[in-house]
Amino acid sequence: MIKRKKTKIFIIIVLLLPLFLILPLVLVSIEKPDRFYPGGKGFEKAVWIYNDPGKSKINDFIVKENSINLEFVHEKPGSFVGIGMNVSEYPDFYDFSPFSHISIFLITQNVETCTITLKLFVPGITDMNNSSSFRHLGYNFPVRNDQSEYKLPFSGFRDPLWWIMDFNPGRIDIGTETLKNGCFLLIESNLKEGSPGILSHESDPSSTINQPGTMTINSITLYRSHLRVYILLGITGGVYYVLIFVVFLINKRRFKLIDKDPDKMIEYKKLMVESYRDIDLKKVVTYLQTQYTDPEISLGKMGDDLGLSPARISALIKDEFELTFKQMLNKIRLMEAKRLLSETDRQIIDIAFSIGYNDRSYFYKVFLKNEGMSPSDFRKNTM
Numbered sequence: 001m002i003k004r005k006k007t008k009i010f011i012i013i014v015l016l017l018p019l020f021l022i023l024p025l026v027l028v029s030i031e032k033p034d035r036f037y038p039g040g041k042g043f044e045k046a047v048w049i050y051n052d053p054g055k056s057k058i059n060d061f062i063v064k065e066n067s068i069n070l071e072f073v074h075e076k077p078g079s080f081v082g083i084g085m086n087v088s089e090y091p092d093f094y095d096f097s098p099f100s101h102i103s104i105f106l107i108t109q110n111v112e113t114c115t116i117t118l119k120l121f122v123p124g125i126t127d128m129n130n131s132s133s134f135r136h137l138g139y140n141f142p143v144r145n146d147q148s149e150y151k152l153p154f155s156g157f158r159d160p161l162w163w164i165m166d167f168n169p170g171r172i173d174i175g176t177e178t179l180k181n182g183c184f185l186l187i188e189s190n191l192k193e194g195s196p197g198i199l200s201h202e203s204d205p206s207s208t209i210n211q212p213g214t215m216t217i218n219s220i221t222l223y224r225s226h227l228r229v230y231i232l233l234g235i236t237g238g239v240y241y242v243l244i245f246v247v248f249l250i251n252k253r254r255f256k257l258i259d260k261d262p263d264k265m266i267e268y269k270k271l272m273v274e275s276y277r278d279i280d281l282k283k284v285v286t287y288l289q290t291q292y293t294d295p296e297i298s299l300g301k302m303g304d305d306l307g308l309s310p311a312r313i314s315a316l317i318k319d320e321f322e323l324t325f326k327q328m329l330n331k332i333r334l335m336e337a338k339r340l341l342s343e344t345d346r347q348i349i350d351i352a353f354s355i356g357y358n359d360r361s362y363f364y365k366v367f368l369k370n371e372g373m374s375p376s377d378f379r380k381n382t383m
Contacts (some may be wrong), residue, residue: 051072055076074211100155101223121183241244280312292336295356341379
């Protein structure tokens with residue numbers, strides 16, 4: 001009886017021992033955040049501003065030791081104005097990969113929406129002479145007109161549709177390795193809706209047009225992931241199971257354990273099975289990439305050709321790109337129209353027909369609405 005009590009006490013101690021090991025390990029493993037600005041690692045103190053002339057105006061720009069202040073005016077919908085920071089110089093890059101999220105302390109006035117963008121070097125895609133070719137990994141978020149801290153997880157950052165279409169049309173998986181290749185960090189105020197693939201915020205841009213706006217950055221902090229904590233917990237768990245195994249060996253006869261492992265299994269080839277959603281999305285994307293020039297294209301016709309319902313197609317496009325079917329179709333057609341206008345001497349009516357528009361007036365109307373100018377003006381500006 002005494003032996004049994006001693007055995008039970010020993011087992012209880014073994015079971016509770018990991019709890020006493022885990023707590024101090026977690027406390028030791030907690031990482032202090034990295035202050036990126038002011039005075040953070042890798043920050044070269046190279047700060048600059050940018051805007052779209054004719055749509056926004058910069059009134060004042062002051063960089064202090066502990067704050068960056070920008071005063072501006074949004075003059076038209078769709079405008080943007082922002083602050084850029086050089087975080088590294090080629091070929092050295094700033095490594096964002098160890099961090100799980102970024103915290104920005106902002107003071108804003110007459111600002112509806114802000115976007116933070118990491119411009120990353122992508123081997124094989126980025127051209128150092130073409131700023132647009134850098135990967136624009138962005139997060140669009142609503143702001144409050146006061147002093148606030150915004151914590152943004154890197155898992156929520158997305159590539160904008162225009163960058164995917166221009167520089168990665170095949171939607172090649174470039175992975176998270178590019179987070180190690182940080183070059184620039186941009187923070188901007190904008191009146192446009194969020195780009196596809198980036199979280200958006202519905203607002204009324206007219207409420208801030210021609211109103212003096214301010215954006216003051218007091219701090220930017222990067223927080224590390226808890227990978228180290230998980231590793232230490234895994235080690236603790238390993239010690240725990242080793243101790244349990246020792247207990248079982250000591251009490252093998254008492255527990256009458258058998259030598260054979262009933263869960264032992266042969267290795268087998270795992271099936272490579274895609275989800276139905278991914279298969280259907282590939283069908284939709286491939287169809288739009290090849291059939292956008294068809295003037296008769298429609299949700300119904302597309303559904304008949306692919307064997308999918310119009311509702312299913314609309315839901316896939318909305319979920320993946322945050323666009324309607326019509327918006328997606330016009331986006332693709334207009335991208336090709338702009339290329340033909342700038343690279344060929346084809347007549348505008350020929351270009352309209354070649355990309356699927358049967359009505360020249362409708363083509364002009366769609367182009368003007370999306371690009372802010374007529375096709376002929378666009379050609380003049382790009383020649």
